[in-house]
Amino acid sequence: MLGKVISSSTDKVHFRIDEGEEFENVKVGNLVVIESKYNYLARINELEARHLGESVLPDKIAALSYPDAIENIQGIFGPQFYYAATASLLGIVDGNTIRGAKSLPKYLAPVRRVTEEDLKFLYRTETCISIGRVRDMDIPIFLDVDTFVTKHAGVFGKTGSGKSNAVKVILREVKNRDIACVVFDVHSEYGYHPTGLGGLDNVYVLGLKGAECDVSLCIPRTLIYPSELAMITELTPAQQDAVHLIYRKEKDWLHYIARKNSEEISEEFEQRIRVETISALKRKVSRITDYEFVGDKFDSLKYIMGKVVQGATVIIDFGEYENNDWVIQLVTSIVARYLLNQFRSARRKNTDVPKTLIVLEESHKLLNKEMARQTVFEKIVREGRKFNLGLCVVDQMPKKILDEVISQLNTVIILLLTNIKDREHLISSSENDLTDFKEEMRRLDIGEAIVTGIAVPVPIPAQIDLFKRDEIERGEKKEEEFREFDWN
Known part of the structure; x- marks a missing residue:
């Protein structure tokens, strides 16, 4: 047993941590189960050291010279010093499902750590992808892929938090489900990077000057x-x-x-x-026409759409232009607008097009308050789901992104965010209630995340998988060898 309930409300439970429990093994973000008439699933948001008796008792004991003073101070209710936790109620676990909690657990109800049996509602279905595991547990986390792709998502975390790795894991999983992806790779991380996807089956890299690619990007002036x-x-x-x-x-x-x-x-x-x-x-026109990728030689937009129809992953590597905001704004806007128009046309003609996810790195350069309404991405977040065209916003500074855009992101993966303005803007703008995660966001380790939104049943503390290109290559090689085997 981890502890016992000492007070509760409609959304929070406070419990005293058992004396025999190693307090420092209890962490913010841990999932617990409160055993009452129902099994309540809760998430620890806050930890606190408390004491019984007068308010200055800790000061008096700290002034004592012998080291075991705290252990020797006893009362009729046991130790004078104890630890407590505050947890948010996530719901009531009922077999393989979880439902909203409309009641409270009783006083002194036992609190225990969550088990795999408690989290059966997270188990895989036919429409799920796996991106990692429940933190400190060997239980996979699954996202509903159709919801994740078509109803827009956000991946937020400061530089070095594991954001790019998380996106690669998402791309790996989406690729395996034959869902098309178009990735705007500003910093050359997803294509022919040593740990990128370039060269894998059904992955095509288009590049600007200086990028290693399969095809050079060329946009027709017309x-x-x-x-x-x-x-x-x-x-x-x-x-x-x-x-x-x-x-x-x-x-x-x-x-x-x-x-x-x-x-x-x-x-x-x-x-x-x-x-x-x-x-x-x-x-002013020369700012566009002087770029080597603008011309009339090859229509990369038709090429991209052709690969999308095949369910491929298309990565646009910006090469030497990674710090050129004009080029980033120009290329992303033109390609995304073309895709949206093609998807609209396909719907009018009743033509099947695969579900497609657009991944936008450095999103704040296009989705800030000054520019968002001038770009096609604001239209995509409002209309894209009608055409099975989704947007995944990836950024390290969510505070710069228009709040109306963030409010349309129905699944959010939050990695380490140390800037308070980033956290507050995300909390105030998101349709998901992120209030309880404000402090946890700044304490996450590299690769740890909070996954919340409609693609998961409840907010989940996650350890994102490490993207391993060599494992994918071995798998694809086996498939090729199997296809080429001569049965005669």
């Missing part, structure tokens, strides 16, 4: 919209009007502005566009 230009540079009202006039007339509007003489453009539009406006536009 598939770039005026909104992309407005996103990376500020346009005056006159410049906006000029761009829209030219865009309606010229399919290759960027090439037209960049290459044609300013005076000629003004004449063709009967002086509705001033020469000075066109000259200024030329300088």
